Amino acid sequence: MKVINNSDVARLVSQAEVTRTLEGAYQDLFSGRAVCRPRVDVEIPSADPDRFYRWGTMEGGCAGRYFAIRCKSDMIYHKQSGPSITQEKYCVEPGTFCGFILLFSVENGEPLALINDGIIQHMRVAADGAIGVKYASRKDSSTVGLLGSGGMAKDHLRSVVHVRDIQKVNVYSPTKAHRETFAKTMAAELEVDIEPVATPEAAVRDVDIIMGLTDSAVPVIRPEYIKPGQHLLNVGGGGGIPSAVQKKVSKFLRFGNTDPPVGWPDVLFDDEYLTWQARSGFSEKALASSKRAHGAVGGDRLIYLAEVIKTGYFDRQPEDVTYSERGNLQGNQFHAVAGLLYEKALEAGVSREIPTELFLQDIRN
Template sequence: MIIIPESAIATLVTPADCLKAVEEVFASMANRSAYNFPVIREAIGHADALYGFKSGFDRKSLALGLKSGGFWPNNASRGLTNHQSTIFLFDADTGKCRAVVGGNLLTALRTAAASAISIKYLARKDAKVLGMIGAGHQSTFQLRAALEQRPFEKIVAWNPHPDMLSRLEEVAKQEGLPFEAVDRDRLGAESDVIISITSSFAPLLKASQVRAGTHLACMGTDTKGKQEVEAELLAAATVFADDLSQAVSIGESQHAAQKGLLAIDSIIEIGAVVNGTHPGRTSIDEITLFDGTGVALQDLSVASAVVDLALARGVAVDIDF
């Protein structure tokens, strides 16, 4: 069994590697050669933590496995990231455990890759202003990945705790882009693309605050009850998702679906846009929204890429198990 510790991930995989892996698995999902199993995600009643399992299988790549972990909101005080996870890969032919891979950095990279893919395929080509809602640990990964997809000229951002925006401002400075902390009215009025990456359980952005032609990537809602944007915003948008069933059960779409504002058969798989069976954006005034719930196959695809890279470079730790 191969062991890839968390400490080795950064030296093995790049954001570009993750984007390629996630893009391929989205297309595979839309082609029905890969599927995710039902998600288990619950509050455990200890340390305010959310914990669960995501698993799946890709018949094309033979990636089989699961990610176990969750969100521990008090970890920052311990010098740890709030998201903690480990990915387990199994041999599809024998069922033996093939690898155990640290999942913390990979989760951040694959989540950023998913929103970047949505920007690549759905945002207007002339998008110039990028809006960020949220400034937690994953926000900088989101920002860097987004900047690779369009020639953005300015970044505007809002966070419930304004002091945390300095981390986004630092990325903007490194990229030579102007940065401004704004209220949500201005963020919606100025942004061509908006990424939300929070753990909110109440809407942070209203439909009336979003202008025509905007693309939104809602990346924080992955549990029943969570919500980043008003349900009416999804009713006004063309909604795309990584996984349709997850979108309406644990994703941003759950609230609009419960209110009867959004039908599951109106949601489009992002993989269908990737593989060319859906055109994606159809007009410059269309509001597009990507509901990124995070699927097991994203984790399995990037973890498989890490294992392959480690084997190719001769740095994989192989133990008898």
């Protein structure tokens, strides 16, 4: 069983490869070859009233290829900085995190790889951003307003430049040093003009694409930012775009929803994730989950990626405002990207392994 760490991931695959792999994985899902379930979280109070424990998983697989499950073990708390509230997490102590992918063969059940999820997590979400921009933004889009300057923002920019000819980026984040460092390093890497700006309004002014990529607990894309012809995407930032922004969107591109469980044909599963929670013990300060995650939005303005890929057409008019999001297909991503990493690791001769025998037993379970 291969052990593939974050440094391996960084050198084994490119952002463009991850984007192509995920687009293929969605086609496998739409054709019925692949299957996944929504992300599932379990929340448990801790002895510290300011925080709580969250276990999260998402899983899926594809016929003839692989099955994978991504697992996360987090302590969750919230931090206020001025008007902003961010959700923070750690495992063991602040600054360390526990997230990994287990990859299996669907032909003989063999455990194949244990993979750190830190880098590939950012890359697969950024690939979604690029797929949405590819199909739903104006083809002549060349300017980006970026709200956020962390790792997710970096990978989204790396991803989007492969599907649109991006010439100019405005970046805002509350910490001046962060946005200035981001602008300097990413401009040098991508050879794109990137300007750090002092307000979110300055970041989104006169741009073709607005990308909200933050860990903010409240929405960062506001209705007054929206102008005709723009494309929007949001990761984090309050868990979706608020209703006032939704009203300004002409067309919503959603990648899809998981199928219902066998025997439940009439039950719709479009929540971004499902949460199970201990029934007591949480303090108000912990800000544990209190409502369902958002589902499909847009009504008769909603278009699914399966139809766009099938027809090769997304009905976008020049003045339309579009918004793209994955839906709850996270579980379909990890078998594809983990399978890609496993094959690349075999080719590269990555030698770290855990004996497969440790995972096998002679007692039927």
